[in-house]
Amino acid sequence: MGIRLEKNWEILNSTSIEALPGQLGVYQIADKDGQIISVGYAGAKEPFGIRSALEREILLHGNVATQFRYEFTSNYRSRWDELLMLHIYDYGELPEHQRNESSRVGRLHPI
Amino acid sequence: MNFDLTDEQQMIVDTTRKFVESEIVPAEEDLDPDAGSLEPHDFERLVAKTKEMGFYGLDIPAEYGGPGLDTTTRALMAIEMSQHRAGLYNPCYGVFGGAGLAQLYEATDAQKERWLYPTLRGEKKGCFALTEPSGGSDPARAVQTKGYKDGTEWVLNGSKLYISGADKADYALLFARTSDDPGRNGVTAFIVDTDSPGFFVRRVVHTLRATHYATELQFEDLRVPEDQILGEVNGGFAIANDRLSRQRIPYAAGCIGPAIKAQAMSIEWAKSRETFGSVLAEKQAIQWMLVDNEIDIRHARYCVLEAAQKADKGLRFRTEAAMAKLVATEAAGRVVDRCIQIHGGIGVTKDLPLERWYRELRIRRVGEGPSEVQKLIMARDIIGGSFK
Numbered sequence: 001m002g003i004r005l006e007k008n009w010e011i012l013n014s015t016s017i018e019a020l021p022g023q024l025g026v027y028q029i030a031d032k033d034g035q036i037i038s039v040g041y042a043g044a045k046e047p048f049g050i051r052s053a054l055e056r057e058i059l060l061h062g063n064v065a066t067q068f069r070y071e072f073t074s075n076y077r078s079r080w081d082e083l084l085m086l087h088i089y090d091y092g093e094l095p096e097h098q099r100n101e102s103s104r105v106g107r108l109h110p111i
Numbered sequence: 112m113n114f115d116l117t118d119e120q121q122m123i124v125d126t127t128r129k130f131v132e133s134e135i136v137p138a139e140e141d142l143d144p145d146a147g148s149l150e151p152h153d154f155e156r157l158v159a160k161t162k163e164m165g166f167y168g169l170d171i172p173a174e175y176g177g178p179g180l181d182t183t184t185r186a187l188m189a190i191e192m193s194q195h196r197a198g199l200y201n202p203c204y205g206v207f208g209g210a211g212l213a214q215l216y217e218a219t220d221a222q223k224e225r226w227l228y229p230t231l232r233g234e235k236k237g238c239f240a241l242t243e244p245s246g247g248s249d250p251a252r253a254v255q256t257k258g259y260k261d262g263t264e265w266v267l268n269g270s271k272l273y274i275s276g277a278d279k280a281d282y283a284l285l286f287a288r289t290s291d292d293p294g295r296n297g298v299t300a301f302i303v304d305t306d307s308p309g310f311f312v313r314r315v316v317h318t319l320r321a322t323h324y325a326t327e328l329q330f331e332d333l334r335v336p337e338d339q340i341l342g343e344v345n346g347g348f349a350i351a352n353d354r355l356s357r358q359r360i361p362y363a364a365g366c367i368g369p370a371i372k373a374q375a376m377s378i379e380w381a382k383s384r385e386t387f388g389s390v391l392a393e394k395q396a397i398q399w400m401l402v403d404n405e406i407d408i409r410h411a412r413y414c415v416l417e418a419a420q421k422a423d424k425g426l427r428f429r430t431e432a433a434m435a436k437l438v439a440t441e442a443a444g445r446v447v448d449r450c451i452q453i454h455g456g457i458g459v460t461k462d463l464p465l466e467r468w469y470r471e472l473r474i475r476r477v478g479e480g481p482s483e484v485q486k487l488i489m490a491r492d493i494i495g496g497s498f499k
């Protein structure tokens with residue numbers, strides 16, 4: 001199993017979110033060109049898991065966020081950290097609105 | 112053995128308990144149930160408090176500026192510091208400070224300047240890289256990372272598995288086989304900066320512990336100057352083994368805290384929750400579970416304190432430490448399991464900390480030497496060393 005989140009992008013809107021189960025997990029949000037603008041997780045504080053987290057992302061980035069992909073996992077904390085590390089490895093820095101996480105995130109050199 | 116606390120120990124226990132109840136538990140209330148760190152402003156505020164209390168850098172020896180606690184008092188504090196949701200693997204979220212890798216106190220002066228003192232000042236972090244894909248329970252034989260000498264440098268190739276904190280560490284204490292001896296006399300300890308060419312953190316290893324994940328490391332022609340050897344060439348196993356032995360007492364003590372907290376929660380729940388016309392506390396099935404919990408908790412506490420007191424008196428404590436590790440990790444697991452049963456449905460939700468303790472305690476029976484290895488250690492001491 002690859003460690004990157006390599007599922008196909010889905011259209012981000014209220015209809016697609018409503019179809020998701022309310023499970024815990026991680027996700028990426030991207031603009032129309034596939035540029036990742038947010039790497040997030042849906043934790044146990046979310047009333048409806050990944051649905052609630054994605055609804056909040058629409059409120060935050062709805063003007064540019066058009067796509068999302070996700071993965072259900074109860075290990076959302078360590079998977080989220082892993083995705084943040086991978087993002088730094090692939091792109092050199094975290095998405096702009098997440099740069100305050102940089103000091104907390106470790107280093108990864110995947111094969 | 113005298114398990115009565117001295118006045119000073121009682122004061123330290125009371126102060127720590129109050130700190131956990133009034134500062135740590137409220138600060139973690141709004142965090143994700145699997146969070147591994149406080150909000151930065153809370154962390155800084157509480158570090159300032161522990162410094163004021165004179166408890167910062169708990170495990171730093173007195174000669175290096177630490178409070179110089181004995182093992183018994185440290186174990187008593189560990190029991191208190193772990194009585195919150197993240198307490199098992201992150202007691203008080205680290206606001207009492209760390210001591211770094213204990214082995215660095217045996218380092219050369221130059222090594223201390225470069226790695227130990229910056230660690231004590233909170234400027235650097237280290238990780239302990241011993242276990243390999245070939246195994247962790249028998250490290251003397253399992254180490255397959257190879258090192259050979261090239262001029263004034265050593266060149267290391269191999270991998271490590273289940274290494275905590277390597278992705279954020281500035282340096283690693285790394286063990287490699289440096290001779291043809293397949294056992295304990297062929298392993299050397301190296302201090303390696305993690306930004307050295309050839310040092311790679313390849314992946315996160317996801318476990319039952321959703322925070323404080325482990326990592327897999329790989330070394331490809333990693334060049335290490337010979338002055339970065341800790342101790343003697345081929346003398347690394349003694350360094351690793353010393354750490355494994357002395358870690359067992361606080362490791363065991365830290366398991367007792369969540370068990371105590373889970374038991375307190377269950378007693379409260381049993382006294383208030385009604386089923387079939389009476390509260391749970393009036394039902395024998397529940398009473399017996401609570402009694403079994405109490406027996407497990409006290410048994411674990413006695414074992415931990417016995418090991419700690421022997422260590423403080425300078426007596427041999429290897430058997431006692433192994434017994435404490437085995438008893439405390441297994442007893443705490445049973446206690447939390449019963450507490451979940453007493454709570455019913457809510458016990459398995461993330462609304463309560465029980466499910467997190469249940470998952471994380473399962474790791475404690477494996478980490479730092481599984482129960483079976485603790486029995487092996489005790490058997491060697493009881494029967495004698497003839498079958499080593």
